[in-house]
Amino acid sequence: EPEVTQTPSHQVTQMGQEVILRCVPISNHLYFYWYRQILGQKVEFLVSFYNNEISEKSEIFDDQFSVERPDGSNFTLKIRSTKLEDSAMYFCASHRGGETQYFGPGTRLLVL
Amino acid sequence: TQLLEQSPQFLSIQEGENLTVYCNSSSVFSSLQWYRQEPGEGPVLLVTVVTGGEVKKLKRLTFQFGDARKDSSLHITAAQPGDTGLYLCAGPQGTDKLIFGTGTRLQVFP
Numbered sequence: 001e002p003e004v005t006q007t008p009s010h011q012v013t014q015m016g017q018e019v020i021l022r023c024v025p026i027s028n029h030l031y032f033y034w035y036r037q038i039l040g041q042k043v044e045f046l047v048s049f050y051n052n053e054i055s056e057k058s059e060i061f062d063d064q065f066s067v068e069r070p071d072g073s074n075f076t077l078k079i080r081s082t083k084l085e086d087s088a089m090y091f092c093a094s095h096r097g098g099e100t101q102y103f104g105p106g107t108r109l110l111v112l
Numbered sequence: 113t114q115l116l117e118q119s120p121q122f123l124s125i126q127e128g129e130n131l132t133v134y135c136n137s138s139s140v141f142s143s144l145q146w147y148r149q150e151p152g153e154g155p156v157l158l159v160t161v162v163t164g165g166e167v168k169k170l171k172r173l174t175f176q177f178g179d180a181r182k183d184s185s186l187h188i189t190a191a192q193p194g195d196t197g198l199y200l201c202a203g204p205q206g207t208d209k210l211i212f213g214t215g216t217r218l219q220v221f222p
Contacts, residue, residue, distance in 0.1 A: 004154075006154075031208065033209065033210075035210075042213070042214060043155065043200065043210075043212040044212075045209040045210065045211065056206065056209055089152075089154075091155070093210075095208075100145060101157075102157060103147070103154040103155045103157075104154050105153050106153065108152065
Protein backbone atom coordinates (compact mmCIF):
# COMPACT_ATOMS: atom_id res chain seq x y z
CA GLU A 1 0.00 0.00 0.00
CA PRO A 2 1.49 3.38 -0.98
CA GLU A 3 2.41 5.67 1.88
CA VAL A 4 3.81 9.10 2.61
CA THR A 5 7.49 9.03 3.55
CA GLN A 6 9.54 11.66 5.37
CA THR A 7 13.24 12.24 5.92
CA PRO A 8 15.05 12.62 8.16
CA SER A 9 13.24 10.90 11.00
CA HIS A 10 15.15 13.03 13.50
CA GLN A 11 17.00 16.33 13.13
CA VAL A 12 18.96 18.19 15.77
CA THR A 13 20.06 21.71 14.93
CA GLN A 14 21.41 24.85 16.54
CA MET A 15 19.20 27.89 16.94
CA GLY A 16 19.53 30.16 13.90
CA GLN A 17 20.42 27.35 11.51
CA GLU A 18 18.41 26.48 8.43
CA VAL A 19 16.70 23.10 8.19
CA ILE A 20 14.96 21.38 5.30
CA LEU A 21 12.45 18.66 5.99
CA ARG A 22 11.63 16.36 3.13
CA CYS A 23 8.51 14.48 2.20
CA VAL A 24 7.54 12.16 -0.63
CA PRO A 25 3.74 12.22 -0.88
CA ILE A 26 1.71 9.36 -2.33
CA SER A 27 2.36 9.42 -6.07
CA ASN A 28 -1.08 10.23 -7.50
CA HIS A 29 -1.95 12.78 -4.82
CA LEU A 30 -2.39 16.44 -5.72
CA TYR A 31 -2.80 18.22 -2.40
CA PHE A 32 0.05 18.48 0.09
CA TYR A 33 0.26 19.69 3.65
CA TRP A 34 2.59 20.30 6.53
CA TYR A 35 1.43 20.04 10.14
CA ARG A 36 3.36 20.19 13.36
CA GLN A 37 2.83 18.80 16.84
CA ILE A 38 4.66 20.30 19.77
CA LEU A 39 5.24 17.71 22.47
CA GLY A 40 2.03 17.09 24.40
CA GLN A 41 -0.04 19.42 22.25
CA LYS A 42 -2.51 19.14 19.37
CA VAL A 43 -1.56 18.58 15.77
CA GLU A 44 -1.60 22.04 14.12
CA PHE A 45 -1.96 22.97 10.47
CA LEU A 46 0.93 24.90 8.94
CA VAL A 47 0.40 25.11 5.19
CA SER A 48 -1.39 23.55 2.25
CA PHE A 49 -0.03 23.38 -1.29
CA TYR A 50 -1.80 22.68 -4.58
CA ASN A 51 -0.95 23.25 -8.22
CA ASN A 52 2.54 24.44 -7.32
CA GLU A 53 1.46 27.17 -4.99
CA ILE A 54 0.44 27.71 -1.39
CA SER A 55 -3.33 27.54 -1.06
CA GLU A 56 -3.55 28.33 2.64
CA LYS A 57 -1.21 28.99 5.54
CA SER A 58 -1.63 29.43 9.25
CA GLU A 59 -0.35 32.20 11.51
CA ILE A 60 2.49 29.90 12.50
CA PHE A 61 3.76 29.82 8.90
CA ASP A 62 5.61 33.14 8.93
CA ASP A 63 8.42 34.47 6.73
CA GLN A 64 10.87 31.98 8.24
CA PHE A 65 8.98 29.09 6.65
CA SER A 66 8.78 28.14 2.99
CA VAL A 67 7.62 25.14 1.01
CA GLU A 68 8.65 23.83 -2.35
CA ARG A 69 7.89 21.01 -4.71
CA PRO A 70 11.21 20.93 -6.57
CA ASP A 71 10.35 17.94 -8.75
CA GLY A 72 7.48 15.54 -9.36
CA SER A 73 7.91 13.63 -6.14
CA ASN A 74 9.40 15.67 -3.29
CA PHE A 75 7.70 18.26 -1.10
CA THR A 76 9.93 20.20 1.28
CA LEU A 77 9.52 22.47 4.27
CA LYS A 78 12.33 24.90 4.96
CA ILE A 79 12.83 26.83 8.16
CA ARG A 80 15.33 29.58 7.46
CA SER A 81 16.49 30.48 10.94
CA THR A 82 15.28 28.02 13.54
CA LYS A 83 14.09 29.10 16.97
CA LEU A 84 13.82 27.03 20.13
CA GLU A 85 10.04 27.04 19.82
CA ASP A 86 10.26 25.36 16.41
CA SER A 87 11.10 22.10 18.19
CA ALA A 88 8.26 19.73 17.33
CA MET A 89 7.22 16.76 15.24
CA TYR A 90 6.57 17.87 11.68
CA PHE A 91 4.14 15.81 9.62
CA CYS A 92 3.61 15.85 5.90
CA ALA A 93 0.22 14.78 4.54
CA SER A 94 -1.34 14.38 1.13
CA HIS A 95 -4.58 13.51 -0.61
CA ARG A 96 -5.82 13.28 -4.16
CA GLY A 97 -8.97 15.35 -3.84
CA GLY A 98 -11.12 13.56 -1.31
CA GLU A 99 -11.45 14.56 2.32
CA THR A 100 -9.12 11.99 3.81
CA GLN A 101 -5.51 13.01 4.33
CA TYR A 102 -2.73 10.48 4.71
CA PHE A 103 0.11 11.33 7.04
CA GLY A 104 3.80 10.52 6.98
CA PRO A 105 5.67 9.19 10.01
CA GLY A 106 7.03 12.63 10.89
CA THR A 107 10.36 14.34 11.46
CA ARG A 108 11.26 15.09 15.03
CA LEU A 109 13.05 18.46 15.05
CA LEU A 110 15.00 19.54 18.09
CA VAL A 111 16.42 23.06 18.15
CA LEU A 112 19.14 23.65 20.74
CA THR B 113 -12.92 28.99 14.45
CA GLN B 114 -14.13 25.43 14.66
CA LEU B 115 -12.95 23.40 17.64
CA LEU B 116 -13.05 19.69 18.33
CA GLU B 117 -13.13 18.60 21.96
CA GLN B 118 -12.45 15.00 22.85
CA SER B 119 -13.35 13.17 26.02
CA PRO B 120 -12.11 11.61 28.06
CA GLN B 121 -8.59 12.98 27.83
CA PHE B 122 -7.08 9.84 29.39
CA LEU B 123 -8.46 6.36 29.76
CA SER B 124 -6.85 3.35 31.46
CA ILE B 125 -8.70 0.07 31.28
CA GLN B 126 -8.16 -3.66 31.59
CA GLU B 127 -8.03 -5.97 28.60
CA GLY B 128 -11.52 -7.14 27.64
CA GLU B 129 -13.36 -4.02 28.76
CA ASN B 130 -15.44 -1.85 26.45
CA LEU B 131 -14.94 1.89 26.06
CA THR B 132 -16.29 4.89 24.19
CA VAL B 133 -14.41 8.01 23.15
CA TYR B 134 -16.26 11.17 22.18
CA CYS B 135 -15.47 13.98 19.76
CA ASN B 136 -17.69 17.07 20.02
CA SER B 137 -18.00 20.41 18.30
CA SER B 138 -20.44 23.29 18.18
CA SER B 139 -19.84 23.46 14.42
CA VAL B 140 -21.04 21.25 11.58
CA PHE B 141 -18.38 19.27 9.73
CA SER B 142 -18.72 17.83 6.24
CA SER B 143 -16.83 14.78 7.49
CA LEU B 144 -14.78 13.59 10.43
CA GLN B 145 -11.78 11.37 10.45
CA TRP B 146 -10.46 9.22 13.27
CA TYR B 147 -6.74 8.58 13.54
CA ARG B 148 -4.60 6.58 15.93
CA GLN B 149 -1.14 7.84 16.77
CA GLU B 150 1.66 5.86 18.41
CA PRO B 151 4.44 7.72 20.28
CA GLY B 152 6.93 9.24 17.83
CA GLU B 153 4.86 8.36 14.78
CA GLY B 154 2.39 10.04 12.48
CA PRO B 155 -1.40 9.76 12.75
CA VAL B 156 -2.69 6.63 11.02
CA LEU B 157 -6.15 6.88 9.50
CA LEU B 158 -8.76 4.55 10.95
CA VAL B 159 -11.94 5.75 9.29
CA THR B 160 -13.72 8.68 7.63
CA VAL B 161 -17.40 9.29 8.38
CA VAL B 162 -19.31 11.50 5.99
CA THR B 163 -23.08 11.10 6.36
CA GLY B 164 -25.00 12.23 9.44
CA GLY B 165 -25.97 9.18 11.49
CA GLU B 166 -23.47 6.97 9.69
CA VAL B 167 -22.05 3.98 11.54
CA LYS B 168 -18.87 2.28 10.39
CA LYS B 169 -17.28 -0.81 11.85
CA LEU B 170 -13.64 -1.78 11.76
CA LYS B 171 -13.31 -5.15 13.53
CA ARG B 172 -13.87 -4.32 17.22
CA LEU B 173 -14.08 -0.55 16.58
CA THR B 174 -17.41 1.12 15.86
CA PHE B 175 -17.52 4.72 14.67
CA GLN B 176 -20.63 6.86 14.61
CA PHE B 177 -21.21 10.30 13.12
CA GLY B 178 -23.90 12.34 14.83
CA ASP B 179 -27.10 13.10 12.96
CA ALA B 180 -26.27 16.82 12.95
CA ARG B 181 -22.65 16.14 11.92
CA LYS B 182 -21.33 17.99 14.97
CA ASP B 183 -20.07 15.01 16.93
CA SER B 184 -18.70 11.52 16.59
CA SER B 185 -17.94 8.58 18.82
CA LEU B 186 -15.56 5.67 18.76
CA HIS B 187 -16.55 2.53 20.64
CA ILE B 188 -14.07 -0.29 21.22
CA THR B 189 -15.39 -3.68 22.22
CA ALA B 190 -13.21 -6.05 24.26
CA ALA B 191 -10.16 -3.79 24.23
CA GLN B 192 -6.75 -5.35 23.65
CA PRO B 193 -3.30 -4.08 24.71
CA GLY B 194 -2.65 -3.46 21.01
CA ASP B 195 -5.39 -0.80 21.06
CA THR B 196 -3.19 1.37 23.28
CA GLY B 197 -2.44 4.73 21.69
CA LEU B 198 -3.60 8.29 21.15
CA TYR B 199 -6.94 8.53 19.36
CA LEU B 200 -7.53 11.71 17.41
CA CYS B 201 -10.57 13.00 15.62
CA ALA B 202 -10.08 15.56 12.86
CA GLY B 203 -12.29 17.47 10.48
CA PRO B 204 -11.84 19.75 7.49
CA GLN B 205 -11.96 23.50 8.09
CA GLY B 206 -12.18 26.07 5.36
CA THR B 207 -10.86 24.84 2.02
CA ASP B 208 -9.43 21.56 3.10
CA LYS B 209 -7.03 21.80 6.01
CA LEU B 210 -7.70 19.53 8.95
CA ILE B 211 -8.23 20.65 12.50
CA PHE B 212 -7.54 18.08 15.14
CA GLY B 213 -9.20 17.26 18.39
CA THR B 214 -7.50 17.35 21.74
CA GLY B 215 -6.97 13.59 21.69
CA THR B 216 -7.78 10.67 23.97
CA ARG B 217 -4.86 8.70 25.31
CA LEU B 218 -5.90 5.09 25.82
CA GLN B 219 -3.92 2.56 27.86
CA VAL B 220 -5.10 -1.04 27.88
CA PHE B 221 -3.49 -3.25 30.49
CA PRO B 222 -3.18 -7.03 30.04
